[in-house]
Amino acid sequence: MSSSNCNSFVLLLVLALAVLIDPYFVASLQGLPPEFTRWHVCVVNGLSNSQTLFLHCKSKDDDLGARNLFPGTNFTWSFQQNLLRTTLFWCYMSKDDNSHAAFKVFWQDVLLFHKCSWKNCVWTAKDDGIYIRDFATNSDEFRGEWNPGLLQG
Numbered sequence: 001m002s003s004s005n006c007n008s009f010v011l012l013l014v015l016a017l018a019v020l021i022d023p024y025f026v027a028s029l030q031g032l033p034p035e036f037t038r039w040h041v042c043v044v045n046g047l048s049n050s051q052t053l054f055l056h057c058k059s060k061d062d063d064l065g066a067r068n069l070f071p072g073t074n075f076t077w078s079f080q081q082n083l084l085r086t087t088l089f090w091c092y093m094s095k096d097d098n099s100h101a102a103f104k105v106f107w108q109d110v111l112l113f114h115k116c117s118w119k120n121c122v123w124t125a126k127d128d129g130i131y132i133r134d135f136a137t138n139s140d141e142f143r144g145e146w147n148p149g150l151l152q153g
Contacts, residue, residue, distance in 0.1 A: 037119055041105050042076040045069040046124040047095055053125050057091040057105065092151060093125055099146035101130050115141070
């Protein structure tokens with residue numbers, strides 16, 4: 001094997017190992033790595049019959065406040081993931097029939113990042129449950145159903 005072919009083989013091997021060891025390597029080729037990306041999370045009221053959605057989202061460090069979303073409206077916020085890759089946001093929501101859902105809307109997960117197209121996580125409350133927009137498949141993916149009653153604190 002010539003020196004040129006050997007160097008090419010070694011470079012290819014190093015790149016292959018980098019992809020296997022660090023899944024963020026692929027994302028960094030398309031732009032900034034996740035911890036330097038400006039992320040956007042959007043929660044949409046997709047309920048029917050003019051139902052209002054009560055929403056309260058927070059992280060360990062930030063309480064984004066409680067709000068009522070009227071049909072077809074949304075609440076969106078932006079942030080950068082921390083360098084330790086431990087950023088986590090979750091939301092509690094309830095609808096007019098007093099059913100509720102509580103779930104994570106952003107966490108450290110390559111599959112989530114892929115669904116969110118590496119920057120935009122869109123969650124929609126529908127009559128039958130909560131969905132995330134999967135930009136990779138251009139579809140809404142069911143993530144959980146409504147629980148009866150309101151969450152007691």
